[in-house]
Amino acid sequence: MIYLNAVLEIILIDSESRKRAIKCSACDLSYSARDYKLLFDSKKLLYFKFKAPKTKSYKNFCHYCMVDHLYKNFPFEDELPVKLITSKYEYVCKLYYSDDSDDTFGLSDNLFKK
Numbered sequence: 284m285i286y287l288n289a290v291l292e293i294i295l296i297d298s299e300s301r302k303r304a305i306k307c308s309a310c311d312l313s314y315s316a317r318d319y320k321l322l323f324d325s326k327k328l329l330y331f332k333f334k335a336p337k338t339k340s341y342k343n344f345c346h347y348c349m350v351d352h353l354y355k356n357f358p359f360e361d362e363l364p365v366k367l368i369t370s371k372y373e374y375v376c377k378l379y380y381s382d383d384s385d386d387t388f389g390l391s392d393n394l395f396k397k
């Protein structure tokens with residue numbers, strides 16, 4: 284278990300304000316802004332911006348790769364606290380890792396609760 288000085292912040296890329304195509308830096312999954320909005324609205328896909336501590340630039344990740352990336356860089360046993368930042372809210376939540384590939388990302392239900 285690694286203890287971090289600060290809670291990791293991941294930023295949700297809002298489909299409403301996104302005007303350009305979007306691409307995951309890990310798996311190269313790419314969508315037009317229009318398709319991202321459709322997938323986002325139907326709760327199928329989320330993209331996030333993340334900057335690891337002590338690095339300079341943000342990278343975009345699809346939600347599958349976001350969890351994998353965090354897990355590889357900050358191995359956690361059961362859960363990892365993260366701050367999820369959206370255009371309207373900041374949530375402090377816990378990230379769960381599951382081997383079930385259909386349910387890798389444990390945040391999506393909470394994310395859409397307003």
Ligand SMILES: [Zn+2]
Pocket residue numbers: 307308309310311312344345346347348349
């Ligand atoms: Zn990806």
